[in-house]
Amino acid sequence: MLTLSNVSLTLNNEYLIKDFSAEISAGKVLAVMGPSGVGKSSLLAYVSGTLAPEIQGSGSVTLDHTELTQVATEQRRLGLLQQAPLLFPHLSVMENVLFAIPREVSKSLRREQAKAALASVGLEQHENKLPEQLSGGQQARLALIRTLSAKPQALLLDEPFSKLDKALRQDMRELVMKAVCTHQIPAILVTHDEDDARAMAFQTCYLSGASNT
Numbered sequence: 496m497l498t499l500s501n502v503s504l505t506l507n508n509e510y511l512i513k514d515f516s517a518e519i520s521a522g523k524v525l526a527v528m529g530p531s532g533v534g535k536s537s538l539l540a541y542v543s544g545t546l547a548p549e550i551q552g553s554g555s556v557t558l559d560h561t562e563l564t565q566v567a568t569e570q571r572r573l574g575l576l577q578q579a580p581l582l583f584p585h586l587s588v589m590e591n592v593l594f595a596i597p598r599e600v601s602k603s604l605r606r607e608q609a610k611a612a613l614a615s616v617g618l619e620q621h622e623n624k625l626p627e628q629l630s631g632g633q634q635a636r637l638a639l640i641r642t643l644s645a646k647p648q649a650l651l652l653d654e655p656f657s658k659l660d661k662a663l664r665q666d667m668r669e670l671v672m673k674a675v676c677t678h679q680i681p682a683i684l685v686t687h688d689e690d691d692a693r694a695m696a697f698q699t700c701y702l703s704g705a706s707n708t
């Protein structure tokens with residue numbers, strides 16, 4: 496369970512977000528919508544511990560009873576998926592996935608896991624290519640399995656489908672939902688698309704300025 500309690504964000508002493516609270520169970524997606532600049536990405540950044548220094552955040556974020564705001568950013572074990580796929584351009588498709596798999600497992604097992612992950616999104620024939628040699632949809636799928644390979648305890652999705660066409664968008668929605676359900680992790684989806692929210696979320700919060708939802 497991911498719980499946000501009375502999260503407030505201020506910029507130049509003015510509220511972007513005031514007292515935002517939400518509970519997201521394992522296997523569920525909460526959608527967050529609202530106009531540009533209202534603070535949606537900053538809300539995710541507060542959860543992940545990557546808030547811009549210009550923005551002040553307060554309030555509690557707990558993940559399975561751990562207060563995340565007390566945990567160092569790199570130890571929060573959150574998977575972040577953004578509009579532009581986060582991939583290492585100089586590493587092959589296979590190496591991109593291998594890099595994300597925790598080192599505690601043996602090299603051969605890591606390779607096996609990476610191969611299975613690539614096959615799960617139809618990229619098994621492309622493992623030796625560089626990310627730039629993949630199509631936009633293939634890059635999005637690679638970014639998704641790379642994020643999941645790190646075994647995150649929650650997913651933060653910041654408009655991850657906005658550059659995809661309608662058919663690819665639908666594929667990605669299904670892949671994300673499958674991952675959230677299979678791994679039983681909570682997810683927050685920031686989107687401008689009502690269809691994303693309808694297809695994936697158990698609840699949608701609309702941010703409208705400091706008064707919120």
Ligand SMILES: Nc1ncnc2c1ncn2[C@@H]1O[C@H](COP(=O)(O)OP(=O)(O)OP(=O)(O)O)[C@@H](O)[C@H]1O
Nearest residue numbers: 506511530531532533534535536537538547548549
């Ligand atoms: N590093 C920063 N320094 C100063 N202001 C910032 C910084 N990052 C974001 N902001 C401001 O904080 C506000 C919220 O930005 P944020 O990116 O969270 O909005 P958003 O709702 O995600 O917008 P969009 O839908 O356009 O992505 C905006 O007014 C933005 O200009």
